[in-house]
Amino acid sequence: xxxxxxxxxxxxxxxxxxxxxxxxxxxxxxxxxxxxxxxxxxxxxxxxxxxxxxxxxxxxxxxxxxxxxxxxxxxxxxxxxxxxxxxxxxxxxxxxxxxxxxxxxxxxxxxxxxxxxxxxxxxxxxxxxxxxxxxxxxxxxxxxxxxxxxxxxxxxxxxxxxxxxxxxxxxxxxxxxxxxxxxxxxxxxxxxxxxxxxxxxxxxxxxxxxxxxxxxxxxxxxxxxxxxxxxxxxxxxxxxxxxxxxxxxxxxxxxxxxxxxxxxx
Amino acid sequence: xxxxxxxxxxxxxxxxxxxxxxxxxxxxxxxxxxxxxxxxxxxxxxxxxxxxxxxxxxxxxxxxxxxxxxxxxxxxxxxxxxxxxxxxxxxxxxxxxxxxxxxxxxxxxxxxxxxxxxxxxxxxxxxxxxxxxxxxxxxxxxxxxxxxxxxxxxxxxxxxxxxxxxxxxxxxxxxxxxxxxxxxxxxxxxxxxxxxxxxxxxxxxxxxxxxxxxxxxxxxxxxxxxxxxxxxxxxxxxxx
Numbered sequence: 001x002x003x004x005x006x007x008x009x010x011x012x013x014x015x016x017x018x019x020x021x022x023x024x025x026x027x028x029x030x031x032x033x034x035x036x037x038x039x040x041x042x043x044x045x046x047x048x049x050x051x052x053x054x055x056x057x058x059x060x061x062x063x064x065x066x067x068x069x070x071x072x073x074x075x076x077x078x079x080x081x082x083x084x085x086x087x088x089x090x091x092x093x094x095x096x097x098x099x100x101x102x103x104x105x106x107x108x109x110x111x112x113x114x115x116x117x118x119x120x121x122x123x124x125x126x127x128x129x130x131x132x133x134x135x136x137x138x139x140x141x142x143x144x145x146x147x148x149x150x151x152x153x154x155x156x157x158x159x160x161x162x163x164x165x166x167x168x169x170x171x172x173x174x175x176x177x178x179x180x181x182x183x184x185x186x187x188x189x190x191x192x193x194x195x196x197x198x199x200x201x202x203x204x205x206x207x208x209x210x211x212x213x214x215x216x217x218x219x220x221x222x223x224x225x226x227x228x229x230x231x232x233x234x235x236x237x238x239x240x241x242x243x244x245x246x247x248x249x250x251x252x253x254x255x256x257x258x259x260x261x262x263x264x265x
Numbered sequence: 266x267x268x269x270x271x272x273x274x275x276x277x278x279x280x281x282x283x284x285x286x287x288x289x290x291x292x293x294x295x296x297x298x299x300x301x302x303x304x305x306x307x308x309x310x311x312x313x314x315x316x317x318x319x320x321x322x323x324x325x326x327x328x329x330x331x332x333x334x335x336x337x338x339x340x341x342x343x344x345x346x347x348x349x350x351x352x353x354x355x356x357x358x359x360x361x362x363x364x365x366x367x368x369x370x371x372x373x374x375x376x377x378x379x380x381x382x383x384x385x386x387x388x389x390x391x392x393x394x395x396x397x398x399x400x401x402x403x404x405x406x407x408x409x410x411x412x413x414x415x416x417x418x419x420x421x422x423x424x425x426x427x428x429x430x431x432x433x434x435x436x437x438x439x440x441x442x443x444x445x446x447x448x449x450x451x452x453x454x455x456x457x458x459x460x461x462x463x464x465x466x467x468x469x470x471x472x473x474x475x476x477x478x479x480x481x482x483x484x485x486x487x488x489x490x491x492x493x494x495x496x497x498x499x500x501x502x503x504x505x
Contacts, residue, residue, distance in 0.1 A: 031366045032366065034362075034365075035351070035354075108310070108315050112338055112343045112345070113367070114367070115338075116335060
């Protein structure tokens with residue numbers, strides 16, 4: 001009797017997940033995405049964020065990365081800082097995603113509109129990712145600079161941008177989950193930075209050397225495999241490996257799935 | 266139109282709503298009364314599909330809210346407590362967004378719905394103002410306009426006249442009354458005269474349970490000659 005009851009419950013859950021993830025036609029994403037994306041430009045936050053992002057990313061390349069000193073026509077010194085730059089800038093952009101809706105009560109309005117949780121999660125994420133992509137691509141004068149000064153490898157530049165955008169999406173995925181956990185944006189920010197920092201650290205060469213002195217090398221490799229850096233670096237060298245693509249996309253998918261669960265609890 | 270059966274919501278050990286049962290038919294305006302924390306808002310949030318009930322069912326126009334939440338949400342116009350809205354949008358942008366999500370996809374259809382809602386709630390003068398700059402009364406009306414926008418068969422209004430001045434209160438009441446002929450309406454309120462003014466039926470909730478479900482006339486008949494708030498006091502205990 002009891003086991004049939006349990007079976008009944010799990011069957012119901014699977015049915016619910018089915019409608020949530022596969023059958024739903026997702027027609028509501030367009031209006032939600034539009035509101036969310038245009039929302040960035042309705043407040044000064046967008047412009048502040050875009051300027052800070054540009055100044056910081058280009059500044060790091062110029063003053064710390066030795067962009068000119070390197071004397072070669074690459075954007076390597078620009079892209080190498082992205083994992084560290086994103087660690088603070090993406091939680092800053094992502095902290096408000098759900099926590100603001102919770103604080104102002106608009107989340108109640110949103111979830112009493114005829115939409116599914118997945119549609120809401122997807123459109124919010126995609127809008128934030130599109131905004132972030134704009135921020136990353138606004139560094140395009142850098143491309144002209146290297147093109148003007150030398151003869152860069154255009155392929156590497158293209159894959160670096162791709163890697164950076166994908167990694168940005170993965171950071172953002174983490175931030176959407178943490179911001180759904182609280183209505184306090186400060187807590188949301190700190191949590192995101194913390195989680196992202198751990199994921200980042202796992203693949204940082206300095207940290208890996210420490211690990212290598214303690215554990216067998218295969219274990220260090222396994223640990224490093226979970227990091228953003230490990231899967232981002234090949235892109236900056238011009239390599240698009242399916243397993244790196246899969247890593248970022250599955251990380252995004254997984255965090256959005258968790259996001260749905262957190263909001264539906 | 267609305268059928269609520271044995272609705273329960275528990276938060277940890279506390280039972281916020283404890284077996285609430287009632288039905289609302291088309292043409293009825295149901296007044297939800299009760300002290301703060303009695304479970305009025307929680308009940309409404311479960312009917313509108315925002316909260317999942319711990320037990321019991323809520324059915325709107327034949328759709329069960331736990332099994333088919335989207336269908337239920339299409340039928341309901343909901344004004345949450347304190348009328349939340351995206352403050353950085355203008356009234357026009359906000360209502361257009363709601364219209365689009367509500368399925369009015371062409372520019373013309375959207376404009377028609379927005380015009381209608383703006384007209385009904387007298388939002389014309391502030392149409393192009395951002396919502397965060399509006400006074401409380403206007404914000405409340407924006408929430409009201411949003412709930413009416415798709416001309417839903419069911420209206421759930423959580424304190425619709427809260428924060429309005431006496432004239433605006435009157436206006437909103439007239440509006441609700443006029444619309445209610447072909448709708449089922451649930452509204453919660455703290456203002457007891459409101460019950461006499463517009464409600465066709467009254468439910469008093471205390472500590473998560475329905476203690477009274479009758480017409481305003483019957484409620485008055487409980488203690489002939491007594492004021493409504495005296496009757497209210499004898500029926501409910503504060504949740505402290």
